Amino acid sequence: MLAKIEQLLQEVEGLTARNAEELEALRIKYLSKKGAINELMADFRNVPAEHKKEVGIKLNELKSRTQERIAALKEAFESQDTGMSELDLTRTAYPVSLGTRHPLSIVRNEIIDIFGRMGFTIADGPEVEDDLHVFTSLNFAADHPARDMQDTFFVEANQDDVTKNIILRTHTSSVQVRAMENSQPPIRIICPGRVYRNEAISYRAHCFFHQIEGLYIDKNVSFTDLKQVLLQFAREMFGPETKIRLRPSYFPFTEPSAEMDISCDICGGKGCAFCKYTGWVEILGCGMVDPNVLEACGIDSKIYTGYAFGMGVERITNLKYKVKDLRMFSENDTRFLKEFESAN
Numbered sequence: 614m615l616a617k618i619e620q621l622l623q624e625v626e627g628l629t630a631r632n633a634e635e636l637e638a639l640r641i642k643y644l645s646k647k648g649a650i651n652e653l654m655a656d657f658r659n660v661p662a663e664h665k666k667e668v669g670i671k672l673n674e675l676k677s678r679t680q681e682r683i684a685a686l687k688e689a690f691e692s693q694d695t696g697m698s699e700l701d702l703t704r705t706a707y708p709v710s711l712g713t714r715h716p717l718s719i720v721r722n723e724i725i726d727i728f729g730r731m732g733f734t735i736a737d738g739p740e741v742e743d744d745l746h747v748f749t750s751l752n753f754a755a756d757h758p759a760r761d762m763q764d765t766f767f768v769e770a771n772q773d774d775v776t777k778n779i780i781l782r783t784h785t786s787s788v789q790v791r792a793m794e795n796s797q798p799p800i801r802i803i804c805p806g807r808v809y810r811n812e813a814i815s816y817r818a819h820c821f822f823h824q825i826e827g828l829y830i831d832k833n834v835s836f837t838d839l840k841q842v843l844l845q846f847a848r849e850m851f852g853p854e855t856k857i858r859l860r861p862s863y864f865p866f867t868e869p870s871a872e873m874d875i876s877c878d879i880c881g882g883k884g885c886a887f888c889k890y891t892g893w894v895e896i897l898g899c900g901m902v903d904p905n906v907l908e909a910c911g912i913d914s915k916i917y918t919g920y921a922f923g924m925g926v927e928r929i930t931n932l933k934y935k936v937k938d939l940r941m942f943s944e945n946d947t948r949f950l951k952e953f954e955s956a957n
């Protein structure tokens with residue numbers, strides 16, 4: 614009997630099971646009523662009294678070892694089960710599905726490319742700015758409404774000197790100021806970046822959006838140069854048939870100032886609901902840099918002139934891809950983002 618127990622003990626140590634059925638079969642074989650261990654228990658009656666103690670201890674050991682082993686096997690394949698049984702290791706890794714570039718990045722890169730080919734390099738500046746770079750140096754009067762808390766997010770309001778207020782930049786024109794402070798003409802830059810305004814969020818306004826600012830300062834830069842560069846940009850961005858028109862406007866930092874429209878690319882200028890039956894859609898603001906701005910940034914306005922322009926990346930993207938709700942750009946809904954797969 615002892616030999617039989619010893620043999621079973623060894624057998625039990627080597628047990629394996631790959632799934633629940635195999636495990637159940639083992640349980641039945643060893644631990645059920647008619648299992649091997651119960652059979653031994655039944656034979657125990659016939660063990661001579663002097664050996665009963667020794668055999669009894671061994672028999673109990675066999676039973677508890679078997680229970681432990683079966684429990685351990687169960688645990689092993691249960692923990693493996695979470696996932697492993699779902700994993701198809703024979704499945705191919707290809708094709709790898711790639712993410713898509715965000716529509717605003719696609720359009721921003723295209724704008725950077727177009728101006729890059731015309732000699733503009735990229736300049737960068739901080740999003741948390743001081744009033745001096747966002748307003749004062751750009752010729753905003755001290756009581757200009759754009760400085761108001763209703764439009765501007767304040768980080769730190771300075772009671773004694775508003776030019777020291779720390780704010781979130783409301784436009785990328787602040788990067789013009791930094792570029793002019795840090796270098797002398799010729800300066801030919803574009804400044805892509807995020808800007809912030811204290812607006813209620815709706816389908817057509819958001820508290821942050823993206824702009825691209827352009828600046829060219831040199832000797833003898835004229836309005837004609839500005840118009841030519843913008844016409845070239847509009848044709849490359851919206852197609853060779855695109856027309857532009859410049860309407861007089863006002864910005865504190867440019868004189869003269871203009872707003873530029875392009876011919877509506879939906880109706881080709883005939884008039885439709887998209888262009889409100891005017892045949893034109895507005896895309897950017899521009900003008901000749903005001904001499905006050907040049908002087909505030911340390912550039913001699915008697916020697917140099919320049920132009921500037923600024924556009925909203927969301928606006929250009931809407932025109933190109935007809936996105937009706939601005940909020941789509943910041944919701945990260947992959948169903949929306951995937952639509953731009955082919956534009957990457």
Ligand code: DAH
Pocket residue numbers: 783784785786826827864867897898899900921922923924
């Ligand atoms: N900074 C203006 C805005 O946020 C856009 C702009 C207009 C930029 C005219 C310019 C410009 O450089 O000349 O609305």
